[in-house]
Amino acid sequence: MERLYRKLENYGKSDYYPFHMPGHKRNPESSAAAFPFERDITEIYGFDNLHYAEGIIKEAQEHTAQIYGTKRCFFSVNGSTAALLAAVSAAVGKGGRILMARNCHKAVYHALYLRELEPVYIYPHEDSRLGINGGISPSRVERYLEEHQDVQAVLITSPTYDGVVSDVKNIAHAAHKFGIPLIVDEAHGAHFHFSKYFPTSAAELGADLVIQSFHKTLPSLTQTAVLHVCSDRVDLEKIKRFMGIYQTSSPSYILMASIDACMDKMEQDGSRMFGEFTERLENARRRLMKCEHIRLVRPEMLDSTSVYDYDRSKLLFATDGTSVNGKQLHDRLRNEFHIEMEMEAEKYVLGIAAVGDTEEGLNRLCDAIEQIDRQTEWVDKEGKEEKEGCSYAKMKQLLTIAQAMDAPQKRFPLEESIGKVSGEFAYLYPPGIPIIVPGEQVTGHFVRNVRRYMEQGLEVQGLSDSTSETICVAARNEGLQEIDSPVKE
Known part of the structure; x- marks a missing residue:
């Protein structure tokens, strides 16, 4: 088949002159920096159109679906965000209800707002020491569906940002028992398909719509993602419509060529690449597990339920009970060893290993962790549980997201907002999971969490006040009886 990325390379070397967008006209001298302008084109003859794919882009999407064994595949150049927005919008009618894990990415909550949806939340159990979320229980999904039979879809995140995988097969079975689709945000699991060292992809376990970020764990450019359609439970025309709405028209x-090149590379050389990568990764994990103070997190260490499987490419380093916290470890790795990690949390640091990692890179990480480990001491070896450390404590939802965000807003200092209804999001980024959602009641626990995060130098985002000293609340909070459409119980 003709490859999109090859055709783009060849076109960049041709003598065609562009009297069309983009404005750089494929002339590298038009910019102050070096970019691949020669391959940056618009929808011209022979290159198809993502929104009406009939030629080379259609073939590239079909090739990706063939590799993953799915019915259809849609490219997303707006990342998993656009794919999640489209999946939720296509699966749930406007104003409908969706059963979703409370630890979903903020993009899912934006879909709730845009489509005026009402969520029914399943809260994953949280490890009391590290604050890491567990998985979602199939039995709880089934129980919630029995109690809320107007729910139109189920949505979970698996793997989570920290690598925890849920029992997708049985969750899908529970959803299908009630005749509704399962959407799986598998943004961090695009690599699962290519090695049995990793968990099985949700696309192979009965999920109906699966979203994957290629750029997170595969050799593909930032913003590249796909939406896999694995069944006929969600209307295909609706998926097409919403992918067109949530993605740029240009x-x-x-x-797109990056996705195509990634799939070509995986098909031709993926087996060898992943064989070598998993061997390097396993050697690094064995070495890191020997550290005494900075501990490599393994599933058996988590005091959490429903950890059905675990993605070992997620390298979590626990610091609880030691003389360093997550931010300090993160800063030392960056400043002293020039190693940039994915995320810092209160009591751990997350690094993501991927098939593009070299042996030299993994060895550098091991050397750095071992050196810091030798310089670290125990402060509280027992790691006493901190009850206030729970990030996603169950919140009381008094208004829908749309009602709260569209209501008149009034700003209050955090401590004075307790008991009122939040009019905005707050979340730690990354990973972008809300710690409060518009429509939820502000609690003292939430305020203390925000203060604690700020004291440790962690980044609280979402609040319109970038200092995180105030929060906007729904102005009619004191008279909730005035709200015409209360959240269904």
Whole structure:
């Protein structure tokens, strides 16, 4: 088959002159920096159109679906965000209800707002020491569906940002028992398909819509993602419509070619690449597990339920009970060893290993962790549980997200907002999971969490006040009886 990325390379070397967008006209001298302008084109003859794919882009999407064994595949150049927005919008009617894990990415909550949906939350159990979420229990999904039979879809995140995988097969079975689709945010699991060292992809376990970020764990450019359609439970025309709504009308050919090149590389050389990568990764994990103070997190260490499986490419380093916290470890790795990690949390640091990692890179990480470990001491070896450390304590939802965000807003200092209804989001980024959602009641626990995060130098985002000293609340909070459409119980 003709490859999009090859055709783009060849076109960049041709003598065609562009009297069309983009404005750089494929002239590298038009910019102050070096970019691949020669491959940056618009929808011209022979290169198809993402929103009406009939030629080379259609073939590239079909090739990706063939590799993953799915019915259809849609490219997303707006990342998993656009794919999640489209999946939720297509699966749930406007104003409908969705059963979703409370630890979903903020993009899912934005879909709730845009479509005026009402969520029914399942809260994953949280490890009391590290604050890491567990998985979602199939039996709880079934129980919630029995109690809320107007729910139109189920949505979970698996793997989580920290690598925890849920029992997707049985969750899908529970959803299908009630005749509704399962959407799985598998943004961090695009690599699962290519090695049995990793958990099985949700696309192979009965999920109906599966969203994957290629750029997170595969050799593909930032913003590249796909939406896999694995069944006929969600209307295909609706998926097409919403993918067109949530993506730019001028999709980047460089990004689409990146997806195509990634799939070609995986098909031709993926087995060898992943064989070598998993061997390097396992050797690094064995070495890191020998550290005494900075501990590599393993599933058996988590005081959490429903950890059905675990993605070992997620390298979590626990610091609880030691003389360093997560931020300090993160800063030392960056400043002293020039190693940039994915995320810092209160009591751990997350690094993501991927097939593009070299042996030299993994060895550098091991050397750095071992050196810091030798310089670290125990402060509280027992790691006493901190009850106030729970990030996603169950919140009371008094208004829908749309009602709260569209209501008149009034700003209050955090401590004075307790008992009122939040009019905005707050979350730690990354990973972008809300710690409060518009429509939820502000609690003292939430305020103390925000203060604690700020004291440790962690980044609280979402609040319109970038200092995180105030929060906007729904102005009619004191008279909730005035709200015409209360949240269903």
